[in-house]
Amino acid sequence: MEPHEPDLTAVPVTNVLAALADDVRLQIVRALAEGGEAACGSFDFGVSKATRSHHLRVLREAGLTRTRAAGTSRLVRLRRDELDKLYPGLLDAVLTQRPPA
Amino acid sequence: MEPHEPDLTAVPVTNVLAALADDVRLQIVRALAEGGEAACGSFDFGVSKATRSHHLRVLREAGLTRTRAAGTSRLVRLRRDELDKLYPGLLDAVLTQRPPA
DNA sequence: GGTGTTGTTCGATTATTGTCGAACAAGGGT
DNA sequence: ACCCTTGTTCGACAATAATCGAACAACACC
Numbered sequence: 363m364e365p366h367e368p369d370l371t372a373v374p375v376t377n378v379l380a381a382l383a384d385d386v387r388l389q390i391v392r393a394l395a396e397g398g399e400a401a402c403g404s405f406d407f408g409v410s411k412a413t414r415s416h417h418l419r420v421l422r423e424a425g426l427t428r429t430r431a432a433g434t435s436r437l438v439r440l441r442r443d444e445l446d447k448l449y450p451g452l453l454d455a456v457l458t459q460r461p462p463a
Numbered sequence: 464m465e466p467h468e469p470d471l472t473a474v475p476v477t478n479v480l481a482a483l484a485d486d487v488r489l490q491i492v493r494a495l496a497e498g499g500e501a502a503c504g505s506f507d508f509g510v511s512k513a514t515r516s517h518h519l520r521v522l523r524e525a526g527l528t529r530t531r532a533a534g535t536s537r538l539v540r541l542r543r544d545e546l547d548k549l550y551p552g553l554l555d556a557v558l559t560q561r562p563p564a
Numbered sequence: 565g566g567t568g569t570t571g572t573t574c575g576a577t578t579a580t581t582g583t584c585g586a587a588c589a590a591g592g593g594t
Numbered sequence: 595a596c597c598c599t600t601g602t603t604c605g606a607c608a609a610t611a612a613t614c615g616a617a618c619a620a621c622a623c624c
Contacts, residue, residue: 485582521581
């Protein structure tokens with residue numbers, strides 16, 4: 363299986379935004395931004411592993427993450443450098459803690 | 464009808480991103496960013512006026528635009544200052560012309 | 565070889581969203 | 595008063611996307 367990690371410049375902005383416009387995926391991105399590389403299983407946000415796998419695929423195919431195999435696990439990391447270069451400020455804006463309610 | 468223009472800080476980030484994650488709406492936002500205030504009818508992007516009205520509602524309810532009546536028209540404008548303050552870099556990142564394909 | 569762990573894929577279901585035409589509402593002319 | 599322009603709202607329908615359980619694949623370890 364090709365990992366389907368597209369060139370970021372080939373991904374429409376709307377796809378990048380759509381990938382970020384989901385609560386579960388945003389939590390994953392936040393976790394990756396803070397903790398660096400992490401195994402898929404470490405993102406336990408109240409969804410089944412099938413759903414989690416789906417969200418990780420969306421993030422990967424939107425060019426937001428890279429995945430590499432490591433034993434039986436798969437390690438995921440944010441493509442932060444590329445994102446910051448192509449969309450400066452986007453990640454920072456999105457990752458900023460929500461203003462106190 | 465209350466125009467439903469929420470306090471930006473009360474809108475979840477995912478809603479803001481979802482509002483931007485649509486091609487028609489992104490074109491509207493780009494037009495507003497360049498041309499300032501504009502009438503609803505000026506956004507002719509190959510959709511019916513019903514659909515256009517729907518998209519403008521989504522943008523308004525996500526806190527991205529403000530609308531005011533002017534005769535039989537309605538003038539729409541970007542809430543750029545507020546957006547830039549709350550999500551610095553977001554609009555700039557999104558409005559930047561896509562890299563040449 | 566067998567067992568457990570970790571993920572992915574498949575098919576089905578449900579929910580959300582984009583789209584339209586038609587009907588309606590508010591104004592501005594003439 | 596009448597009509598035209600400009601938008602909004604109302605169903606309805608189609609397309610997309612989120613979610614799950616179950617089946618499957620790859621690997622590690624005993």
